[in-house]
Structures are given as C-alpha cells and as structure tokens.
Amino acid sequence: MLIGGRGADTFAFGLWLGEDSSGPPITSGADVIRDFEAGRDRLDLTGWQLDGTLLDTDRNGRVAPGDVGVRFVGGDLALDLGTASGRAPAGSASITFSGLGSLSVDDLVPLTPA
Numbered sequence: 238m239l240i241g242g243r244g245a246d247t248f249a250f251g252l253w254l255g256e257d258s259s260g261p262p263i264t265s266g267a268d269v270i271r272d273f274e275a276g277r278d279r280l281d282l283t284g285w286q287l288d289g290t291l292l293d294t295d296r297n298g299r300v301a302p303g304d305v306g307v308r309f310v311g312g313d314l315a316l317d318l319g320t321a322s323g324r325a326p327a328g329s330a331s332i333t334f335s336g337l338g339s340l341s342v343d344d345l346v347p348l349t350p351a
C-alpha cells in the first residue's frame with residue numbers, strides 16, 4: 238500500500254525485469270494507493286511505457302472503465318498494467334486507487350513532454 242502526503246506526490250511504478258532482463262518480467266503485484274489527489278499527485282508509469290494518453294483508449298480524456306485494462310474493483314478505480322501495456326500477463330500487476338473513480342489523462346506523467 239502506498240500513501241502520499243499532503244503535498245504533490247509522484248507515485249512511480251516501474252517494470253522490474255530482475256537481474257536478467259531477458260527473463261520474464263517480475264512485476265509489482267497488486268498495489269493500492271490510498272490518497273491519490275487528482276490534479277495534484279501524479280502517477281508515473283513511464284517504466285511501463287504507459288501514460289495517460291495511451292491508457293485513455295476510448296479517448297474521452299479520462300482514464301476510467303471503458304479503457305483497456307481499466308475497471309472498477311469494489312467501486313475503486315483499478316489499472317491492470319499487464320493488460321494495458323501488453324508487457325506482462327493480465328492480472329500480474331495492478332494499481333487500485335482507493336476512493337477514486339477516474340483519473341485525468343493529465344494526472345499521469347507523459348512519456349514525451351508536451
């Protein structure tokens with residue numbers, strides 16, 4: 238579980254490949270972020286080669302259910318990084334945002350500066 242502070246936090250999730258990068262990815266498992274402040278905190282998935290634009294597969298400006306790899310789990314927004322990135326098995330690495338229904342595309346660190 239990850240808990241940020243009152244200020245602007247960046248939650249970074251890397252794709253850990255282990256000492257032998259030719260092997261299967263060793264992923265981060267299931268993480269929960271309890272206090273993500275949309276518009277203030279940021280999510281860094283560049284290690285997964287993902288950003289808000291890529292996650293927003295239905296192009297509505299939000300990262301929310303309806304996008305590939307995004308769904309609700311118990312009413313909370315959950316990202317399946319394996320499904321979204323295609324770089325790990327489905328269900329092997331997820332992030333759940335406690336109490337959050339969606340993210341703005343801009344809540345994620347962009348892969349390439351705007």
Ligand SMILES: [Ca+2]
Pocket residue numbers: 241242243244245246272274277278
């Ligand atoms: Ca914060």
Ligand SMILES: [Ca+2]
Pocket residue numbers: 292293294295296297298299300301303304
């Ligand atoms: Ca969307």
